[in-house]
Amino acid sequence: MSNINEDYIEDYIREVIKESSVFLKKLEEYAHKNHIPIIHPEVAQFLKVLIKIKKPKEILEIGTAIGYSAIVMAEAMDSYGKITTIERREDMINLAQSNFTECNLIERINVIHGDANEVLPKLQGSFDLIFLDAAKSKYMDFLPYFINNLTSGGVIISDNVLYKGMIANDDLVVRRQKTIVRRMREYLDYICNNEIFESSIIPIGDGVALTYKRED
Numbered sequence: 626m627s628n629i630n631e632d633y634i635e636d637y638i639r640e641v642i643k644e645s646s647v648f649l650k651k652l653e654e655y656a657h658k659n660h661i662p663i664i665h666p667e668v669a670q671f672l673k674v675l676i677k678i679k680k681p682k683e684i685l686e687i688g689t690a691i692g693y694s695a696i697v698m699a700e701a702m703d704s705y706g707k708i709t710t711i712e713r714r715e716d717m718i719n720l721a722q723s724n725f726t727e728c729n730l731i732e733r734i735n736v737i738h739g740d741a742n743e744v745l746p747k748l749q750g751s752f753d754l755i756f757l758d759a760a761k762s763k764y765m766d767f768l769p770y771f772i773n774n775l776t777s778g779g780v781i782i783s784d785n786v787l788y789k790g791m792i793a794n795d796d797l798v799v800r801r802q803k804t805i806v807r808r809m810r811e812y813l814d815y816i817c818n819n820e821i822f823e824s825s826i827i828p829i830g831d832g833v834a835l836t837y838k839r840e841d
């Protein structure tokens with residue numbers, strides 16, 4: 626039970642969406658066995674469809690881990706599309722790079738090693754789509770940099786925004802997660818209530834926010 630959706634809804638969605646490729650299945654098994662969190666299948670499918678519609682040329686991802694979501698996104702993009710992904714753990718970067726090489730995506734995915742707090746202020750370039758899947762308490766800190774780096778009409782997809790239901794219900798909040806909950810609520814309140822963005826919160830996976838940056 627994810628506290629976001631009834632199990633039968635989640636099970637049905639997972640049953641009905643297309644099966645992952647053999648390579649992605651191998652990564653799913655590796656992640657499961659090694660307790661590495663990766664995007665849920667219904668979130669992967671959501672990303673794929675959104676990328677097909679939006680056709681981004683440049684994607685920025687925060688939180689690479691083993692490269693699973695970067696591969697999902699790169700495969701959904703047109704063949705010239707590029708991804709920049711930021712990860713602070715060297716062991717994860719090594720695994721991700723070897724996965725990108727194995728599926729011939731190494732030329733299209735640039736991994737930046739470092740803490741996003743330090744990388745983002747120096748990051749050059751503009752992105753049509755930003756996928757945020759890193760430390761949940763930091764989403765609000767990253768946002769000012771996204772405002773600069775995101776093109777007008779660009780989108781931000783933020784994962785885990787309902788965090789096991791805790792964001793929506795105080796009764797579910799675990800004491801040591803109180804700061805994360807408070808900061809995530811601030812983040813959601815900001816992206817939902819300001820002049821720059823238009824946001825929708827979608828109860829799939831662990832909760833996804835889809836944010837559109839209004840055109841100038």
Ligand SMILES: C[S@@+](CC[C@H](N)C(=O)[O-])C[C@H]1O[C@@H](n2cnc3c(N)ncnc32)[C@H](O)[C@@H]1O
Pocket residue numbers: 662663664687688689690691692693694695711712713714717739740741742758759760763
């Ligand atoms: C949920 S995992 C990412 C999973 C990946 N997006 C996928 O679905 O395949 C989160 C990753 O973000 C990294 N991370 C967390 N906070 C970070 C930060 N401030 N800067 C860079 N990486 C960070 C963690 O080391 C971890 O590997």
